[in-house]
Amino acid sequence: xxxxxxxxxxxxxxxxxxxxxxxxxxxxEPGEFVSFLGPSGCGKTTVLRMVAGFEEPSxxxxxxxxxxxxxxxxxxxxxxxVFQAYAxxxxxxxxxxxxxxxxxAGMPKADADRRVAEMLDLIKLPQMGDRYPYQLxxxxxxxxxxxxxxxxxPKLLLLDEPLSALDAKVRVSLRxxxxxxxxxxxxxxxxxxxxxxxxxxxxxxxxxxxxxxxEQVGTPFEIYNRPATKFVANxxxxxxxxxxxxxxxxxxxxxxxxxxxxxxxxxNGSKSGDTLSLALxxxxxxxxRHPGRDSSLSGEITEVHFLGSVxxxxxxxxxxxxxxxTFNSPATPPPAVGEKAEISFSSGDMLVLH
Amino acid sequence: xxxxxxxxxxLVFGVGTxxxxxxxxATFEFSLRKRRGEYSFDAYRSVFGDPNFQTTFTYSVVxxxxxxxxxxxxxxxxxxxxxxxxxxxxxxxxFITLLPLVIPAIVIVFGYIRxxxxxxxxxxxxxxxxxxxxxxxxxxxxxxxxxxxxxxxxLRTIDVRTLTEAAQILGAGWTTIxxxxxxxxVLIAVLSGAFLSxxxxxxxxxxxxxxxxxxxxxxxxxIGANSAYEPSALALISFAITWGCMSLIQILSRFAxxxxxxxx
Numbered sequence: 001x002x003x004x005x006x007x008x009x010x011x012x013x014x015x016x017x018x019x020x021x022x023x024x025x026x027x028x029e030p031g032e033f034v035s036f037l038g039p040s041g042c043g044k045t046t047v048l049r050m051v052a053g054f055e056e057p058s059x060x061x062x063x064x065x066x067x068x069x070x071x072x073x074x075x076x077x078x079x080x081x082v083f084q085a086y087a088x089x090x091x092x093x094x095x096x097x098x099x100x101x102x103x104x105a106g107m108p109k110a111d112a113d114r115r116v117a118e119m120l121d122l123i124k125l126p127q128m129g130d131r132y133p134y135q136l137x138x139x140x141x142x143x144x145x146x147x148x149x150x151x152x153x154p155k156l157l158l159l160d161e162p163l164s165a166l167d168a169k170v171r172v173s174l175r176x177x178x179x180x181x182x183x184x185x186x187x188x189x190x191x192x193x194x195x196x197x198x199x200x201x202x203x204x205x206x207x208x209x210x211x212x213x214x215e216q217v218g219t220p221f222e223i224y225n226r227p228a229t230k231f232v233a234n235x236x237x238x239x240x241x242x243x244x245x246x247x248x249x250x251x252x253x254x255x256x257x258x259x260x261x262x263x264x265x266x267x268n269g270s271k272s273g274d275t276l277s278l279a280l281x282x283x284x285x286x287x288x289r290h291p292g293r294d295s296s297l298s299g300e301i302t303e304v305h306f307l308g309s310v311x312x313x314x315x316x317x318x319x320x321x322x323x324x325x326t327f328n329s330p331a332t333p334p335p336a337v338g339e340k341a342e343i344s345f346s347s348g349d350m351l352v353l354h
Numbered sequence: 355x356x357x358x359x360x361x362x363x364x365l366v367f368g369v370g371t372x373x374x375x376x377x378x379x380a381t382f383e384f385s386l387r388k389r390r391g392e393y394s395f396d397a398y399r400s401v402f403g404d405p406n407f408q409t410t411f412t413y414s415v416v417x418x419x420x421x422x423x424x425x426x427x428x429x430x431x432x433x434x435x436x437x438x439x440x441x442x443x444x445x446x447x448x449f450i451t452l453l454p455l456v457i458p459a460i461v462i463v464f465g466y467i468r469x470x471x472x473x474x475x476x477x478x479x480x481x482x483x484x485x486x487x488x489x490x491x492x493x494x495x496x497x498x499x500x501x502x503x504x505x506x507x508x509l510r511t512i513d514v515r516t517l518t519e520a521a522q523i524l525g526a527g528w529t530t531i532x533x534x535x536x537x538x539x540v541l542i543a544v545l546s547g548a549f550l551s552x553x554x555x556x557x558x559x560x561x562x563x564x565x566x567x568x569x570x571x572x573x574x575x576x577i578g579a580n581s582a583y584e585p586s587a588l589a590l591i592s593f594a595i596t597w598g599c600m601s602l603i604q605i606l607s608r609f610a611x612x613x614x615x616x617x618x
Contacts, residue, residue, distance in 0.1 A: 052519075052523055053522075053523075054519055054522075073522075074519070074522040074523050075522050075523070075524075075525045075526060075527060077523075078525075079523060080523065080524075081519075081520070081523045083516050083519070083520060085513055085516050087513065087516040087517055087519070087520035088520075089517060089520070089521070089535050089539075090512065090539055091535070091538040091539050100521070100524050100526075101524035101525055104524055104525040104526045104530060105525055145520075148520075148524070149523075149524075152524065152525065
């Protein structure tokens, strides 16, 4: 593994008696795009603000490119940041906004103008230099904010929920644009979001945070398919959780609502009689028996929602409800509420939550 | 019904206007009566031709300019810092800035005379320039309620914290942040405060008189006590100056970049 470019070591942050970040550790490789994902109040923005220098850690160390920056002021860190509220300077034009960091750094005007033009081209707004922020849409303002952040060639780019204030369509296009610019420039980036789809779609790795701690750090694939904790499993993606009781630990038999499922090799030290939380993603479940799916449960259809290309079906199994999606087929009528149904899945797809 | 309400609206407007304009018209008419038997601008000619008018007015304008500068230097960073870092102290600071409205100027100036006499450790009153400086400080105190409120209201229209952080992360220090980001965005508010300060300083009597400075306020009082028609002319001139200041605020806010008035 390469030397980490950003290393957050045993960082803790307390406000009075309240600890909002505890023992947070993360190494980010050069050029990597890492997202902090978590619900409101989980400490993700606080960690980002500590990296930016707006908050000082109560304990721990932050190292960027081998240099300890823990006690440096924000203006001494050479870090770029994009804020949720755009934060463009209302009294400056777009070009002046982008050139602000360059001017502060004392770059000669000709060089700064060239760099501003380069940035405007990069964000595909070359004609907007003379406009004021209030003359731009939210998406344009955020692209300008991105250009302003990267114009001084910072070592690290921090994005604090930059897409939250935008409408859904712009959000998707801008996140793709951010990712493409980040890849093009190869700049190490930390992105804070509470939107799992955003994090899953653009990150190299995701740190899922809860209660001031990193619950799990991994690639989007790992986070989604192999959640390490119950919280990660619940927070990332839609999840069906069923309660089961281990009936035979040796052979991996678990009873779910009086039906037996085999989970050999997944019980992780559980003993017979233990109660387990078992989770299944909707896409891992099929309606009816299907070849290759070794487990099945019977129940009754309680809800059917027609969503166009997809039909979302909820099946009641004992006291639990399982949600699954099936593709719409014009030749086949959708299942009806009240019908008996069997769901099948591969026991390999079932997650045992600890 | 609509016609009726419009009638009452015009009636109220008419009564208000009459209440405001009639005394001014009467004062104006009286100021034109200096020459017996006919209307003339003799009183105005006499005022503008008086060298004391020019010297006292110039003195007060210079003092007003320094008052505005001191007020801006004191209030903008204070109001900014309170909004950024010490919001819990805002009620305290608001209370302090209101004190000049409840403590009479005469009390303040007597305090100054006792505190800064020629025998004190800070002998402002020992020299004329020192007394001028003390007068500027006193006027800044008197203008504080207006200046602070104007600037604070201006700061409320922008996201002070995020703009500060955005500038900081781009490498800016405090001076750059205040001079290039905060001040330009609250410029209209600062100008409002500045013109209110100007209007206060131009007509102020108590401080200038007790500190024995050749200001416009004591001159107005002196003319009022010794002449008949000139005080009316001076009253209208003072009104014109104040209205001029107010109009300037309006004009400047119209010409200022719209962006400065529109936070994101």
